[in-house]
Amino acid sequence: MTTSNHDDGTIRTGRAFLDIQRADVLWVVGLTLFAFVLRFASPIYPDFLDHPLKGSPVTAGWIGKTYNQTGCIDDVPVGPHNSPVKECGFVFDEVYFPVDAAKDLAQPPVDYFDPEPPLTKLLMTPPIHFLGFNTTAWRLSPAIFGSLMVGLVYLVARRLRRDRWFAVVASLFVAIDGLAFVEARTGVIDAIAVFFVVLMYYCFLLHWQARTRRQWNATLYLLATVTGLAFASKLTAVAPLAVGGALVAGRAAQPLLVRLLPWARRRGDTRRISPGAQLWREAGGWTGVAHYGLAGILVLVVFVSSFARYSTISHDVPIYTSCTQATGPQGTSETEPVALTMWHGIPAPHPTQMLANSIDITHASLLYQQLECRPHPYASRWYNWPVLWHPVLFNYDSTSNLSPSGAPEISSIGDSGNPALWWMSIFAILFCALWMTRGTRAAWRFGLIALGIASLWLTIVTFHAGEKPDAQTVRVATGPLFYAGLAGMTAFGGGAVVSATVTRRFVPAFILLGYVTAWLMWAPGNEDRVLFLYHMLGAVSFMALGLAYGLSALRRVRLPVAGRLVSMAPVSTGLVLVVVAAFIFFYPLWTGAPLFPADRALRIWLPGW
Numbered sequence: 344m345t346t347s348n349h350d351d352g353t354i355r356t357g358r359a360f361l362d363i364q365r366a367d368v369l370w371v372v373g374l375t376l377f378a379f380v381l382r383f384a385s386p387i388y389p390d391f392l393d394h395p396l397k398g399s400p401v402t403a404g405w406i407g408k409t410y411n412q413t414g415c416i417d418d419v420p421v422g423p424h425n426s427p428v429k430e431c432g433f434v435f436d437e438v439y440f441p442v443d444a445a446k447d448l449a450q451p452p453v454d455y456f457d458p459e460p461p462l463t464k465l466l467m468t469p470p471i472h473f474l475g476f477n478t479t480a481w482r483l484s485p486a487i488f489g490s491l492m493v494g495l496v497y498l499v500a501r502r503l504r505r506d507r508w509f510a511v512v513a514s515l516f517v518a519i520d521g522l523a524f525v526e527a528r529t530g531v532i533d534a535i536a537v538f539f540v541v542l543m544y545y546c547f548l549l550h551w552q553a554r555t556r557r558q559w560n561a562t563l564y565l566l567a568t569v570t571g572l573a574f575a576s577k578l579t580a581v582a583p584l585a586v587g588g589a590l591v592a593g594r595a596a597q598p599l600l601v602r603l604l605p606w607a608r609r610r611g612d613t614r615r616i617s618p619g620a621q622l623w624r625e626a627g628g629w630t631g632v633a634h635y636g637l638a639g640i641l642v643l644v645v646f647v648s649s650f651a652r653y654s655t656i657s658h659d660v661p662i663y664t665s666c667t668q669a670t671g672p673q674g675t676s677e678t679e680p681v682a683l684t685m686w687h688g689i690p691a692p693h694p695t696q697m698l699a700n701s702i703d704i705t706h707a708s709l710l711y712q713q714l715e716c717r718p719h720p721y722a723s724r725w726y727n728w729p730v731l732w733h734p735v736l737f738n739y740d741s742t743s744n745l746s747p748s749g750a751p752e753i754s755s756i757g758d759s760g761n762p763a764l765w766w767m768s769i770f771a772i773l774f775c776a777l778w779m780t781r782g783t784r785a786a787w788r789f790g791l792i793a794l795g796i797a798s799l800w801l802t803i804v805t806f807h808a809g810e811k812p813d814a815q816t817v818r819v820a821t822g823p824l825f826y827a828g829l830a831g832m833t834a835f836g837g838g839a840v841v842s843a844t845v846t847r848r849f850v851p852a853f854i855l856l857g858y859v860t861a862w863l864m865w866a867p868g869n870e871d872r873v874l875f876l877y878h879m880l881g882a883v884s885f886m887a888l889g890l891a892y893g894l895s896a897l898r899r900v901r902l903p904v905a906g907r908l909v910s911m912a913p914v915s916t917g918l919v920l921v922v923v924a925a926f927i928f929f930y931p932l933w934t935g936a937p938l939f940p941a942d943r944a945l946r947i948w949l950p951g952w
Contacts, residue, residue: 360549360558367501370511371494378518379490382406382527386934406486406528407479410434410738410756410935416442420449421476432478434756435737437530441481444468452656458708458715462575462649463532481530489527489534493518495541496884500891502548503850509895512919516887519926521933522734522760522876523883528934529737529758536577537880543573543583544857544884551590551623559626560634567638571645579881582860589856593840594620600845607838607845609782617847647694650701654693660707715872716816724810725869726803728862728879729769732949734759735875738935752937758877759932762948763925767918768886771893772858775851778896779842791838798831802866809870819870832863854892858885894918 381387384403391400409432418427419442433441439457444467446453457464467484474480496517500510517523527534546569550562566587573580593600598615601608627634723733735758741751776795780788805825811818836856843852861881865874894915901908931938932946 360552360554362501362505363498366507367497367510370507370514371497374497374511374514374518375490375494378493378527379486381518382486382490382524385524385528386931386936388936404934404936405479406482407477408935409478410740410754412740419445419476420453421445428476430476434529435531435735435758437481440464440532441467441471441476441530444471444481445476447652448472454656454659456659456661456707458711459532459577460575460646460649460705460708461653462572463535463577465649465652466535467530467532478530482528485527485530485532485534488538489523492523492527492534492538492541492884495538495545496887499541499545499548499884500888502545502552503853503888504892504895506895508898509891512894513884513887513891515919516761516764516890516922517884519923520761520764520883520887521926521929522758522880525737525756525758525933526877526880531877532577533877533880536573536579537884539569539573539576540579540583540881541884542569543580543587547583547587547590551594552619553626554622556626556628559623559631563634563638564641567641568645571642572649574642574646575649579861579864582857582864582881585864586853586856586860589836589840590843590853593844594623597844600841604787604841604845606784606787607841609846610784617844620844647697647701650697650704653704654697654700660703662707662710712868713871716818717873718817719873719875721875722817722873723876724806725862725865725874725878726806728876729765730949731760731762731765731876733876734949735877740935750940752939753943754935754937755932755943756935757932758875759929760876760879760883761922761925761929763922764886764890767922768858768890771886771889772855774893774896775855775889776839779839779848779851779855780846781848783846791835791842794831794838795835798828798835800828801825802828802832802863806866806869817869817871817873821870829863829866832859836860850892854885854889858882858889861885890922 383406385406386404386408388402388404389400390398390402411432411434415429415431416433416438417429419430420426421428440463443455443457444464446455447461447464448468448471466488467481470480470483474483493514497510497514500513501507504510523534526537543566546562546566550559550566553559553562570580570584573583597617597620601615624631721733721735727733737756737758738754739756740754776792777788780791802825805828806819806821809819809821809825811820836859839852839856839859843849843856846852862879865878868874897915897918898910898912900911902911903909929946930936932943938946
């Protein structure tokens with residue numbers, strides 16, 4: 344059942360409003376546990392294939408396996424006396440975030456600068472505190488939040504449609520996507536940050552579907568709290584904020600849009616405002632704008648509060664003004680600060696000082712992000728991400744075991760998506776674009792789709808043309824046509840908002856908006872700074888929702904063949920199994936399981952794998 348169907352009735356009780364049945368609870372818990380076990384126990388070795396009657400049939404490598412024996416850092420401050428610890432096994436950006444989390448735990452406090460907000464590191468500290476500073480401890484929080492995200496996608500899908508098959512398949516796709524899988528098995532922050540992004544979308548749907556004043560107020564302030572937590576994790580929260588804000592504005596302007604864009608309505612629909620939108624407006628009342636203002640203040644309060652621990656530490660805050668290079672503390676290449684501002688730690692959190700400190704550190708972080716222009720062998724351009732052209736190689740080791748050819752086995756971890764999911768989702772998103780305009784006039788339907796395709800093509804072509812063969816930076820010299828393309832994509836997004844509110848094809852429009860926003864929000868930033876495939880993690884949930892939505896539609900298709908109707912449900916199920924099979928096939932590349940060179944070569948389909 345789509346969101347528009349929810350609009351036809353008034354839901355009064357909280358239990359009915361949440362619409363979570365016992366079967367849904369079992370599916371959420373089951374899928375979340377499946378994802379966690381898969382992330383925590385991998386690499387899982389099916390030993391029964393090699394020796395079916397000897398020893399344990401299955402063994403596990405576990406999440407704390409040390410892959411990179413040479414990746415060591417000396418003098419990490421741990422414990423109440425900042426005892427220096429040398430630890431090895433860091434994979435990719437684990438050299439930063441777990442170390443920062445250990446510094447958050449240190450007593451006395453240790454100064455550090457991190458260009459990301461603090462909440463994700465704070466959420467990594469409990470396992471480090473109780474288990475010590477080791478690979479299992481610093482990877483545990485991403486595994487927990489990355490697994491919870493799987494259950495959240497199920498709940499998001501159930502808010503969109505009363506179709507349990509759709510929800511189960513969407514959640515399963517996230518559980519077995521390679522990028523979501525690797526990010527949740529590594530001590531980096533993106534799995535935690537994207538969990539809060541998906542939680543934002545779920546809370547937004549609760550608010551969108553509110554039908555009483557109590558529901559409207561409760562869901563708004565819940566959404567504001569979660570939004571503050573999402574921004575305190577990473578600024579990727581900009582994407583759901585933009586989508587939610589645009590949809591709310593579209594619903595508020597629905598009568599005006601119906602009058603200005605009559606061809607965007609479904610044929611035969613003469614209503615100026617939908618029943619659901621009318622109920623939602625009545626729930627918000629005349630004070631709705633004031634409530635949104637208070638909710639914005641709550642977002643700021645939660646965001647600033649996340650700096651409470653950080654504000655008790657005296658900091659040198661670097662100020663970046665140019666794209667220059669320097670050597671970082673672990674021998675890595677980093678952008679060099681050209682000035683420092685100093686703030687003095689405060690003994691206890693003080694609202695005014697915390698606000699000033701959070702402004703200073705956020706300003707410095709944004710400057711750093713803008714000027715992080717150094718090249719990287721696994722950096723990639725935003726327009727390559729949907730096709731997985733250049734993923735990130737997290738780790739590469741040759742083992743001591745020899746293959747039949749005499750070459751050593753290879754253990755590698757590639758931060759890459761599931762190609763079956765990612766590639767099929769491109770067609771699923773196109774299907775959503777067609778479906779959200781179904782039933783409208785051809786001029787609106789095909790004009791809007793043509794605008795989106797032409798604008799995206801212009802954005803990609805002009806960005807690629809502006810790339811300079813400069814080995815020193817990743818700067819791109821884009822021009823007015825690039826921004827014209829982005830403006831066209833913004834207009835296309837506006838058309839999707841109209842489809843969600845006027846045409847009332849909310850589900851496909853919502854999926855398309857989530858995917859496009861999570862992807863294209865990085866396009867302007869890629870002009871100046873280095874980016875990687877994992878910045879696309881925020882779009883994975885919408886890939887899963889889009890493909891599940893398309894396959895659920897395919898399940899209902901009946902084709903006339905030889906005088907009888909043939910169901911396409913087996914084809915839909917078969918495509919789900921293709922995604923599962925792709926996960927099994929590429930599983931060794933995501934877990935560092937040793938492979939013979941020939942076996943590994945079978946799985947290297949594109950550069951960087």
